[in-house]
Amino acid sequence: MTEHEKKMKEVFRKAASNMCRGELEGETAQKEQKASLKRDTCLLGAIAGDTIGAPYEFDCNNIKTTEFPLFNRASEWTDDSVMTVAVAEAVMAGFAGDHPDACKPDPALTEKAMVSSMQKWGQAFPYAGYGSNFRYWLVDKNPKPYNSWGNGSAMRVSAVGWAYDTLEEVEKFAEISARVTHNHPEGINGAKAVAAAIFLGRAGKSKAEILDYVEKTYGYPISQMTCDEIRPAYHMDESCQNTVPQAFCAFREGNSFEEVARLAVSLGGDSDTLCCIACAMAEAVYGIPAEIQQETVNRLDERMLKALVRFQDFVACK
Ligand SMILES: [Mg+2]
DSSP: OOHHHHHHHHHHHHHHHHHHHHHHHHHHHHHHHHHHHHHHHTTHHHHHHHHHHGGGOSTTTOOOSSOSOSSOTTOOOOHHHHHHHHHHHHHHHTTOSOOSSTTSOOHHHHHHHHHHHHHHHHHHSTTSOOOHHHHHHHHOSSOOOOOOOBTHHHHSOHHHHHHOSSHHHHHHHHHHHHHTTOOSHHHHHHHHHHHHHHHHHHTTOOHHHHHHHHHHHHOOOGGGOOHHHHGGGOOOOOBSTTTHHHHHHHHHHOSSHHHHHHHHHHHOSSHHHHHHHHHHHHHHHHOOOHHHHHHHHHHSOHHHHHHHHHHHHHHHHO
16 A cells, blocks of 8 residues: 555544544534544645646636636646645744743744755755746755745745644744745735634634734735636736735635635636645635545655655644
């Protein structure tokens, strides 16, 4: 049995046992079961969104409809997934300092690990579709932030939303994950808003509460936009400020993980990244249907899958 078959078997086993527990012990157990299921698959939401959106990236491939096969031969993970895994590893490394309380993450250690982990993973998968500035940064011996406001900071941040215990910590470490490259205020805002949404979703807040917090704190005009209004004129745009609010609209209007993914792709633009961001947030609210987990894991590189499982175990043990 391959590693990912083992992993999927384990996911389904846990799902089944949690479901039994939910049936036996009523509503509280069902709530706990839902939270635990989300912890078991955390991070796969971003990777699934990237994989689902990949065939439709760029204006020439945009489809502007929610009717499409969720997975086809061109559905594959890209740079969004590689960097999501890289950030997850850096997050874990940040807990390995000699702080007297081993559960406390070390900001300086985390920041250093962000750079080394992204360079390590980026060099391991050099053709995953990085932007040109980031490509240079990945091989720079003395890498410095380059004031980017690209959507890369928001697409890679989801581990931060899962790993920390308070909203304050999540926002602080989201900023750290962004600023090693994306130290422009918009680059930082995008990462913080997405990580905060994941944290709030994971904490059981409603979508209305999440969107209200994000709109007030980060100033994205989410309530003034609908997917139908965005769709006709929206084009390829790799900025945070013109990807993150659109992802929030797909997240708001979709009533399941799959609906959010379909709406995100239907907007067009930078489809893999928009779908990656929207699905990372959808996962924290809805979890991921088993078939989508399976299709995503089946396509994932073995090294990335191993890192993903390490992160899921880390979150489950916290
Ligand atoms: Mg990509």
